[in-house]
Amino acid sequence: MGSERVAVVTAAGRGIGEACARRLTEDGYTPVLFSKSGAAVDVAEDLGGVGFEGSVTDPADLEALVDAAVERYGRVDAVVNNTGHPPTGDLLDIGDDEWHDALDLVLLNVVRTARLVTPVMREQGGGSLVNISTFSAFEPSADFPVSSILRAALGSFTKLYADRHAADGIRMNAVLPGYADSYEVDDETRAQIPMGRPAATEEIADAVAYLASPNASYVTGQNIRVDGGLTRSV
Structure with a gap:
């Protein structure tokens, strides 16, 4: 195994994913980045790492990503499972194909990546996975029905995986952002946020x-809200 720390970040071409890649690089990680658009290749080049084009919904692309990280650097210390946004719409108007596609996008991508990196992390003595979820995972929003439902499932997977692999020194947690400045936030939405503004992607x-x-090192299986006080439950 190599000695440098390596971080894999998906959907790293812009927004929260890019901000995570830049922040982890500042912390000394070598970034291995991934995005469907291919923009992560440019970000990785800027940061001194390596980038790949592919989809988190394609198991073969995920396998190629992890294999490339291990072949090039010999280890994977951190994984940030970030994705795009699943479809919105009225709850019963969302079609089966959209539900199945979203399952691949926000839940099975994490399951598949965990299968790939867990043996690597176990062999090297530990690692950390962080899943980018949403504020509505535990306070479902009719505005984001697919995301709310499937990311609630992601929270359960996060806890079960964390318990299963804690003794291996492998941690998994989830970050639940509210609205971020990588997307337009209208005045009505802004008024719902106690802090009165969306998050900067750097804050996430x-x-x-x-x-x-x-x-x-002692935090695992947690769902951490970074939402400016948007959610109400304690």
Whole structure:
């Protein structure tokens, strides 16, 4: 196994994923980045890592990503499972194909990546996975029905995986962002946020970097809200 720390970040070509890649690089990780658009290749080149084009919904692409990281660097210390947004619409108007596609996008991508990196992390003595979820995972929103439902399932997977692999020194947590400045936020939505503004993507990345780091060595199986006070439950 190599000695440098390596971080794999998906959907890293822009927004939260790019911010996470940049923050982890500042912390000393070598970035291995991935995006459907191919923009992650440019980000990785800028950061001194390596980038790939592919889809988190394609098991073969995920396997090629992890294989490339291991072949090039010999290890994977951190994984940030970030994705795009599943479809929206009225609850019963969303078609079966959209539900199945979203399952691949926001849940099975994490399951598949975990299958790939867990043996690597176990062999090297540990690692950390951070899943980018949503504020509505535990307070379902009719505006984001597919995301709310499937990311609630992601929270359960996060906890079960964390318990199963804690003794291996492998941690898994989830970050639940509210609205971020990588997308347009209208005045009505802004008024719902107690802090009165969307998050900067760098603020989400700071939480991810903490969970990936040794500073969070006793934190696992948690769903951390970074939403400016948007959700109401305690």
